[in-house]
Amino acid sequence: MSNAYRLLPMHPLWQIKQVINIGGMRRVDRCCYFGSRSSPDLWCTFMSLVLWISIHVCGIEGLLAYMDDNFAFDPEPELHFYEPYNTFFPHKQVAVLDLWDYLNIPHTCAKQLYDRTLTIIGFSVDSDLMVISLPTESTDLLVSAIRDFVNNASGRRFWSAHDEGLGFMANRPVAPDAVEDNIFWYEALTVLSALRWSASLPERFSRVAIFTDNLNTVQMFDSFRSREPYTFILLAAIEILIEHHIDLCVWHIPGEQNIIADALSRQLLSVIAQYAPWLHISSFEPPHVTSGLPI
Structure with missing residues (x-):
């Protein structure tokens, strides 16, 4: 089992997006070490290319990857000598390390593990007993964490319309002329x-979960990327998240399970009375988004 050492610097134009707060000071995470929404995609994409080279160019069969780990x-049964670490490893492991050296991928000796039983991402894998x-x-x-969670269950709330007993309706505002997909808007x-x-x-809530049956909306809030005029909605949401220190997750719910919201x-009202007679319905005024800020 081999592990690349995470010291590969990110492109300078990406580094400006990796400013993080540590100990009250803002620092540029130039190696993407602490991670972001895109970090797993970046690492997996890069290691997938290295994995392809390992298998199809170097002929290392059966090689797999988890993030930046190869295994x-x-x-x-015979071990092979790897000169840079002055030690012996299995043949495939030496082949992987030789490839990493050729590609200038940094690694450390402490991460080069092999045995009949290994701890992999927290699990004990026994190759003899399978x-x-x-x-x-x-x-x-x-077990201790589960017991703590159960014992403190009364202090938690589940974000649910059934628990709140609240529903909201509004007249639809006019969508901008540039909108191609009214449903998405x-x-x-x-x-x-x-x-x-x-x-x-x-x-005040530090974490908020919102469900929608529109996959475009889920993708927009998950990636925090969009194009005009949807950017205005996204910027308005970001202003709220920053001002109120909220961590937002927008999750998808299948349309057939979204009967009340639909x-x-x-x-x-007749459908609502049939499926949710307990629901208290109020009206609201949707935000008027024209320049990235809700009015």
């Missing part, structure tokens, strides 16, 4: 409205 089985299990220490920590505007409402509550959007 494989090697049935050859068993994957949690080490005893990890099992004890997991209104779904994104609804997410912004829900975020603004949650930020206005007396009880009925609210169509003002189908």
